[in-house]
Amino acid sequence: MQSSRPIETDIVLLGAGHAHVEVLRRFAMQPEPGVRLTLIGREPETPYSGMLPGLIRAEYTHEQAHIDLAPLATMANARLILGEATAIHPNLRTITVPGRPDVPFDLLSIDVGGVPVMPQDAGVPVKPIGRFLDRLYRLEATLPPDSRFAVVGAGPAGAELVLALAARFGGYFRLVLISATADPIPAAPAAARRAVRQALTDAGIELICGVTATALNDGELVLSDGSSIAVATALWTTGVEAPPFLAASGLDCDPAGCVRISPTLNSISHPHVFAAGDCAALEGNPRPKAGVWAVRAGAPLAENLRRAATGQRLT
Ligand SMILES: Cc1cc2nc3c(=O)[nH]c(=O)nc-3n(C[C@H](O)[C@H](O)[C@H](O)COP(=O)(O)OP(=O)(O)OC[C@H]3O[C@@H](n4cnc5c(N)ncnc54)[C@H](O)[C@@H]3O)c2cc1C
Structure with a gap:
């Protein structure tokens, strides 16, 4: 249900990776009044990587192995912007998506995977x-x-x-x-x-x-x-590195270009920016670059985005 409260916090989810799918699901189940969610996705559908081998073997259909972003965004009452982000300006709090005005945010979460x-x-x-x-x-x-x-x-x-x-x-x-x-x-x-x-x-x-x-x-x-x-x-299918625009944005990144994050999943250098999945590097305890870790990050990421938006301490 739409909240009648005015928008106080703009949360932008950049990339429809595994963690963000879970964030959207959680906000769909429990909307946060005063928060506007925006999802920036490069493709209209996002694949579930664990099903890729089965999809290749033709054990699953394309539809079974992909999540359609439009209904998911609608369920979470999120705006969906289809486009490829090319730059993040963490201090200005905007994201560049060619072909449209820069996308502003109060809180940003990045889940763009690796290459x-x-x-x-x-x-x-x-x-x-x-x-x-x-x-x-x-x-x-x-x-x-x-x-x-x-x-x-x-x-x-x-x-x-x-x-x-x-x-x-x-x-x-x-x-x-x-x-x-x-x-x-x-x-x-x-x-x-x-x-x-x-x-x-x-x-x-x-x-x-x-x-x-x-x-x-x-x-x-x-x-x-x-x-x-x-x-x-x-x-x-060699080791994973992050897309270069993350390190170029001025966010503190590891040598593979992954955003260095604290245990609360936000950036070491820019606490209003969160990151999860293959493009994130947990300081002192790096996680394997695997979809299961991205999925697991979804629940705590949703919780901390909610807390950050409502001025509560992160857990
Ligand atoms: C063959 C194969 C099999 C695998 N099997 C498994 C498995 O069984 N179990 C497992 O745990 N892991 C598996 N993995 C690893 C898994 O694919 C990754 O660890 C997982 O996809 C990482 O999830 P993520 O959320 O970080 O990013 P991704 O799943 O890569 O999602 C990132 C999303 O961000 C979007 N995006 C990227 N750049 C931009 C941009 N600039 N602007 C907007 N959107 C953008 C992409 O389109 C994509 O939708 C497998 C990998 C491969 C190659």
Whole structure:
């Protein structure tokens, strides 16, 4: 229900990442009088990353794996601005979204995710997921059978992705996984590492370990040991860094460009700016760059935005 109280605090949610979906859900369940919410989303739908491998394997439909932002914003009585923010001015309290006047805020929350660390023009980044899916579908439609796809990065996301692609392609294209470490998913227990190796073998996926990919030149993926392999394309799921406009905004950021935040989820340098998910770095206790952490941040983020808007102490 619309509150009749005048707007006293403008909260802008930048990016429709996992944490902000939960913030919107919570404000929908419990509106805050005097607060106006605005969501800036780059695409009209946001994917749920945990369902990406299932979507690639065609176990889920596009609709099942995506959240439509318009009804979600309506439910939370939030304004929806569809556009890509290119700059934040934390001291002026405005955000630049090309093609429209700057968006003002009293409180800002940033959940714009991250992008894989990769050389320029070396293939297809798997994040942002929406753009990745479009490019994957185009490659599938144009590449000849038996083309070789490289997946670069053998953390959990890379391992899941290459296995999902193997199931999707059914042998039509070849796959190779490039692992910087001696084993894929190096942080997992030995039994899990063995299981992944076995699954890769069973799926007919080639595995190259102990090297990083450094460039993609004329269909040759160049590896750090000086060798190269012929590939039609390379899909990158390497470590995550934040979009550069965050560090350029003057917010205190870590070397990967992620906003340094305190345990109350607000910026160390600009306390009226909050951040969550892959684009945030919790001081002294960095969280893995995983969707589950972004989802978990949603509830405390909603609570602290509410508290900040109503002048209460953050928890
Ligand atoms: C293949 C694969 C499988 C994965 N599987 C899992 C899994 O099973 N479990 C798990 O926990 N994690 C998984 N992950 C990791 C997960 O994708 C990320 O950790 C998660 O998406 C981070 O969530 P987020 O909210 O920080 O950002 P995101 O989910 O990336 O959302 C950011 C949003 O902000 C928008 N945005 C970005 N820039 C702008 C801008 N300038 N202006 C406006 N909007 C903008 C984007 O369009 C996007 O909607 C997987 C990743 C991959 C690649």
